[in-house]
Amino acid sequence: MVDIDKIKNIAVIGGGIMGSGIAQVALLSGYEKVTVIDLNSEILEKTKKLILERMELIQSEEKLKEYFASNEKLKNVDFKKKLEQFASIGILANGVDTETIMGRLNTDTDISRGIRDANFVIEAVSEKLELKKRIFKQLGEFAPPQAVLASNTSSISITKIAELCNRPEKVIGLHFHTFFPIAGMLIEITPGEKSADDALEIGRMVAQKFPCITGERFTVRLEKEIDGLIGNRISLPILIYMGWLVDTANKNGFTFEELGFLQMLFELADNIGIDTIYNILIYFEKYVSPDFAPAKYMEDLMKSGRLGKKVGKGIYEYNEDGSIINLPSIDQNAFRLLAENLNPEIFPALTFNEACRVLEEGAVKSYELIDKIIFKGTYSPGPFETGKDKYKEWIPLLYKIAEKTGKSYFKPCEMMESGKFLSLK
Numbered sequence: 001m002v003d004i005d006k007i008k009n010i011a012v013i014g015g016g017i018m019g020s021g022i023a024q025v026a027l028l029s030g031y032e033k034v035t036v037i038d039l040n041s042e043i044l045e046k047t048k049k050l051i052l053e054r055m056e057l058i059q060s061e062e063k064l065k066e067y068f069a070s071n072e073k074l075k076n077v078d079f080k081k082k083l084e085q086f087a088s089i090g091i092l093a094n095g096v097d098t099e100t101i102m103g104r105l106n107t108d109t110d111i112s113r114g115i116r117d118a119n120f121v122i123e124a125v126s127e128k129l130e131l132k133k134r135i136f137k138q139l140g141e142f143a144p145p146q147a148v149l150a151s152n153t154s155s156i157s158i159t160k161i162a163e164l165c166n167r168p169e170k171v172i173g174l175h176f177h178t179f180f181p182i183a184g185m186l187i188e189i190t191p192g193e194k195s196a197d198d199a200l201e202i203g204r205m206v207a208q209k210f211p212c213i214t215g216e217r218f219t220v221r222l223e224k225e226i227d228g229l230i231g232n233r234i235s236l237p238i239l240i241y242m243g244w245l246v247d248t249a250n251k252n253g254f255t256f257e258e259l260g261f262l263q264m265l266f267e268l269a270d271n272i273g274i275d276t277i278y279n280i281l282i283y284f285e286k287y288v289s290p291d292f293a294p295a296k297y298m299e300d301l302m303k304s305g306r307l308g309k310k311v312g313k314g315i316y317e318y319n320e321d322g323s324i325i326n327l328p329s330i331d332q333n334a335f336r337l338l339a340e341n342l343n344p345e346i347f348p349a350l351t352f353n354e355a356c357r358v359l360e361e362g363a364v365k366s367y368e369l370i371d372k373i374i375f376k377g378t379y380s381p382g383p384f385e386t387g388k389d390k391y392k393e394w395i396p397l398l399y400k401i402a403e404k405t406g407k408s409y410f411k412p413c414e415m416m417e418s419g420k421f422l423s424l425k
């Protein structure tokens, strides 16, 4: 029987966008000690500042209201109800103040020291396989024997990450779906080939305990590992398509600022981190299909160090307060060019095809579960809700865009083309 109460200390490796957000939810869950480990004290000072800012956000009704109002998908959420729900979970509800909570936060630059009394470790370093393998080797050497070792990887196989670790049975995936862990409901728990059942169960219970301000925390345990998990994997073909489209627009002389109708997508990419997306694509190019090779504009952004909002510039440039410096506009010529290439049905068709591949690969057994996962991750209806009635119309469309872009990955997979998914409700 798994005893979650034995978990007192959490260590987080990497104090960037995700590490600081994960430390925040761990602190709010009430653990005695949360230690963040990163390369140097300057980064760790930034991590502390980020955590504190995020604490202030959730403690100010006014700021929370602003956050809910600024997020299109949260506009219809009953803010008052959510606030009540949030007040009933987490340790803030028991009158513990931010200062006390921050007092439980430790930082370290030495991994062996930082994890020596951790019961649960969550790795959130940059999305690079070799780096993660090295970290898990160290986790195996220095963490206490019972500790569960989780990775927040967005795309990489847990089996590969655990390759150099002396206890792969303790290694699991624990993936937050958004760059703001306290605000995203979905956490995916993934097994590697050698992950033990009790490590996965502890991971699920720890994840379930992390508070969430937008609704009930939703954890899902995948049957089998799959590159990119489910929430991200399904949206990746759109990313390849958008890459092709943006390169086409750039080749025709249009700047990012002139492609104002893509502002939401561009800002999302800058928030996630251009390097994180780039590294995911490189991994997918190697292990899934060459069609995932990053678009030229991504290569250019990487070369010039434009890694996104975290460094003040990515696709756009940002002021200190996070606002965009040169506000994008809609150039009519650019609009015409994109409109010629943009049939709105392409997006649900690509997503549906990828969701069928996820079923084909056996990550979960039911398409209704995929719909639920997507809804909990993005507030959008799942791909099968509309796809099950429209997929036959989308088959010729997918063949057409595969030909137009030269990317055969867009062709419908067997699960979609045959309609076999219908038997996996």
Ligand SMILES: NC(=O)c1ccc[n+]([C@@H]2O[C@H](COP(=O)([O-])OP(=O)(O)OC[C@H]3O[C@@H](n4cnc5c(N)ncnc54)[C@H](O)[C@@H]3O)[C@@H](O)[C@H]2O)c1
Residues within 6 Å of the ligand: 013, 014, 015, 016, 017, 018, 019, 037, 038, 039, 043, 123, 124, 125, 126, 127, 128, 131, 152, 153, 154, 155, 175, 176, 177, 178, 179, 271, 272, 273, 276, 310
């Ligand atoms: N950004 C997102 O939206 C998002 C969402 C879910 C999961 N993820 C995943 O989370 C992980 C971290 O992403 P991020 O966005 O926080 O990246 P980030 O670049 O913001 O942070 C990575 C941190 O890792 C640190 N680091 C690098 N090497 C290290 C080492 N040897 N020891 C300790 N720290 C080290 C870096 O200094 C940096 O602070 C990645 O695997 C990413 O795929 C990202």
